[in-house]
Amino acid sequence: MGLGHRIEGRSSIPLELWVSDLKQYLYCPRVVYFHYVLPVEKKVTYKMQVGKELHQVIAELEKRRKLRRYGLKEGVRFFDLWLSSERIGLRGRLDMMIQTPQGCYPVDFKFTEGRPHRNHLYQLAGYAVLIEDQFGLPVRAGFVYLIPSKEALVSEIGAERKEEVMAILEDMRKMVLSEEMPEPSSSRSRCRECEFQNYCGDVR
Numbered sequence: 001m002g003l004g005h006r007i008e009g010r011s012s013i014p015l016e017l018w019v020s021d022l023k024q025y026l027y028c029p030r031v032v033y034f035h036y037v038l039p040v041e042k043k044v045t046y047k048m049q050v051g052k053e054l055h056q057v058i059a060e061l062e063k064r065r066k067l068r069r070y071g072l073k074e075g076v077r078f079f080d081l082w083l084s085s086e087r088i089g090l091r092g093r094l095d096m097m098i099q100t101p102q103g104c105y106p107v108d109f110k111f112t113e114g115r116p117h118r119n120h121l122y123q124l125a126g127y128a129v130l131i132e133d134q135f136g137l138p139v140r141a142g143f144v145y146l147i148p149s150k151e152a153l154v155s156e157i158g159a160e161r162k163e164e165v166m167a168i169l170e171d172m173r174k175m176v177l178s179e180e181m182p183e184p185s186s187s188r189s190r191c192r193e194c195e196f197q198n199y200c201g202d203v204r
Helices: 019-027 029-036 046-062 118-135 159-178 188-192
Strands: 010-014 076-085 090-100 103-110 141-146 151-156
Touching (some): 019 029, 019 090, 019 159, 029 159, 090 118, 103 118, 118 159
Parallel strands (some): 103 141
Antiparallel strands (some): 090 103, 141 151
């Protein structure tokens, strides 16, 4: 699979994106468009602020907890792990990674209720792709840690999911470099909570 469009003047390196862009793109592709193509000021929502503060609290608690909630007998935890790959053109900061003799597990803390959404799972898979590329260690599954309910929900991350991540990165690069505004999310309930809603004149 190709690695997408290249940065002008740096033929071997694809246009660099963030792992969080995967989540945003699948939520609504216009979020990524406004970030890269038409940068505008966005407001910090209450959920974003509270989530950031709770991330720090959970990280401190995790340092003292056992791995039983993840179904693992042993492993080493790494927090606020910066990941980057010029080959893939992707980077991000992972909340936590658990390294075991069998492989690594990315853990993404989410301030959300209920089951993880599709965009959360693809963000997790994006971290898996980065871990395998940067450390050469296998990642077959990861966890979404739901902060409100204190649940760690496992998500299998197979080869097909990783290939889909690469395809989505390609789609994002095409959108950014073409500078064409994509269609908004089909779910208008998302628009009501979006920090960019004032810039979408065709959405009511």
